[in-house]
Amino acid sequence: MxxxxxxxxxxxxxxxxxxxxxxxxxxxxxxxxxxxxxxxxxxxxxxxxxxxxxxxxxxxxxxxxxxxxxxxxxxxxxxxxxxxxxxxxxxxxxxxxxxxxxxxxxxxxxxxxxxxxxxxxxxxxxxxxxxxxxxxxxxxxxxxxxxxxxxxxxxxxxxxxxxxxxxxxxxxxxxxxxxxxxxxxxxxxxxxxxxxxxxxxxxxxxxxxxxxxxxNSRSWRCWADGAPFEKKDLLKARGYRWADGSDGRPKAWWIDLDEAGFHPEMAYLRSDIYGWSAQIRICELNALNRYSDRLNIITYAIPAG
The missing domain is CATH 3.30.420.10 (Ribonuclease H-like superfamily/Ribonuclease H)
Structure with a gap:
């Protein structure tokens, strides 16, 4: 009291x-x-x-x-x-x-x-x-x-x-x-x-x-598989983090994106990182799997410009 x-x-x-x-x-x-x-x-x-x-x-x-x-x-x-x-x-x-x-x-x-x-x-x-x-x-x-x-x-x-x-x-x-x-x-x-x-x-x-x-929102985790080594500084400056693959997930630079940022980021990867329509791996994140080790990682083909 x-x-x-x-x-x-x-x-x-x-x-x-x-x-x-x-x-x-x-x-x-x-x-x-x-x-x-x-x-x-x-x-x-x-x-x-x-x-x-x-x-x-x-x-x-x-x-x-x-x-x-x-x-x-x-x-x-x-x-x-x-x-x-x-x-x-x-x-x-x-x-x-x-x-x-x-x-x-x-x-x-x-x-x-x-x-x-x-x-x-x-x-x-x-x-x-x-x-x-x-x-x-x-x-x-x-x-x-x-x-x-x-x-x-x-x-x-x-x-x-x-x-x-x-x-x-x-x-x-x-x-x-x-x-x-x-x-x-x-x-x-x-x-x-x-x-x-x-x-x-x-x-x-x-x-x-x-x-x-x-x-309650949906987001995406994206791994920039096979990104050219010389582009690593661009990715790092953009907020990507390096994963060494020791946890069983892709060995690549990765980033989390909200719904609004997904397609603009794919366009950036195509034009500034790969220079072509590359294939990367992505995973949908929501309240059911966010922060969990149980991620359904799929291959995603970045559309041609």
């Missing part, structure tokens, strides 16, 4: 113009009852033993459900939770430093991934680094491979909206709150609170609305 005396003091400090007040993020009360028109999402966060989803392991899984409207308004938050898991290898000191999770904390612990999948159901899953979290989750909890995913880190242009960092804690500070970031479930509550706020700060459009617009 908010102390009115403390709030009055905080208001005085803020009114002076010489101080900024940070408020601790509070967990919403239990008992929210959604209306029929509302949709359910789950904010998810994992802590792991490392960065490789093929070799490293999940040591903590946190999920917090929330309800939203098509307008992007977040209507309510449910009580979430987290679970710890003992990995096969000892948790390193670096991982403990980053996550706050020690070997003693996970000793003898296990995560019921079947129960976790039931808890998530068919909800939209939101993560603040879905490119990392989804690949781990699909390995350890394959029941969630058919869920739609969205990334609050990469699908909201935080810098364009005036934020100095896309880190959760820094966005929270910009919105005037702080939280204990050493536990995954706290990151989930913070992420939901941030999605409920305006972008830019105080703006009329919520971050959730921006995220939904991106998640």
């Amino acid at each position: 908010t102390d009115p005396t403390m709030e009055a003091l905080a208001a005085q400090l803020e009114a002076s113009g010489d101080y900024r007040v940070l408020r601790r993020l509070k967990v919403p009360p239990a008992g929210f009852v959604p209306m029929p028109h509302m949709k359910r999402a789950v904010f998810l966060d994992v802590e792991t033993t490392g960065l490789d989803p093929n070799e490293d392991e999940i040591i903590e899984l946190a999920m917090v459900p929330f309800w939203y409207e098509d307008s992007g308004r977040i209507a309510g938050v449910e009580i979430g939770g987290s679970a710890l898991r003992q990995p096969q290898k000892l948790i390193s000191a670096d991982v403990t430093r980053l996550t706050g999770i020690t070997p003693d904390m996970v000793a003898g612990k296990a995560i019921d991934f079947t129960a976790a999948a039931q808890f998530a159901g068919e909800s939209l899953i939101v993560a603040h680094n879905a490119g990392f979290d989804r690949r781990f989750v699909e390995r350890f909890c394959p029941q969630l491979v058919n869920n739609r995913w969205a990334c609050s880190f990469s699908e909201i242009p935080w810098a364009a909206h005036g934020f100095e960092s896309a880190k959760l804690s820094m966005i929270g500070l910009a919105h005037g709150f702080y939280y204990d970031g050493h536990r995954a479930v706290n990151d989930c509550y913070a992420g939901i609170e941030i999605l409920s706020r305006g972008v830019p700060v105080g703006g009329p459009e919520s971050a959730m609305k921006v995220l939904l617009s991106s998640a």
Whole structure:
């Protein structure tokens, strides 16, 4: 419960113009009852033993459900939770430093991934680094491979909206709150609170609305197979990144394009990179497969000019 005396003091400090007040993020009360028109999402966060989803392991899984409207308004938050898991290898000191999770904390612990999948159901899953979290989750909890995913880190242009960092804690500070970031479930509550706020700060459009617009859109990943070596600097300057093929995907320069940018980019590749109607590989990306290892890569013939 908010102390009115403390709030009055905080208001005085803020009114002076010489101080900024940070408020601790509070967990919403239990008992929210959604209306029929509302949709359910789950904010998810994992802590792991490392960065490789093929070799490293999940040591903590946190999920917090929330309800939203098509307008992007977040209507309510449910009580979430987290679970710890003992990995096969000892948790390193670096991982403990980053996550706050020690070997003693996970000793003898296990995560019921079947129960976790039931808890998530068919909800939209939101993560603040879905490119990392989804690949781990699909390995350890394959029941969630058919869920739609969205990334609050990469699908909201935080810098364009005036934020100095896309880190959760820094966005929270910009919105005037702080939280204990050493536990995954706290990151989930913070992420939901941030999605409920305006972008830019105080703006009329919520971050959730921006995220939904991106998640519901289709984009394309394109690999410029066989692009001449001497064109690599042009591709790099245009935003292409190099893939070495070690993950089983094409060894080539690649880029992600939205619907509007696809055909103009094909024209650019034909005229400025290949000089002819080349064949490249592409993959459609949407909320069902975005950030997943499960990509349906096909060959695409760039039309002649």
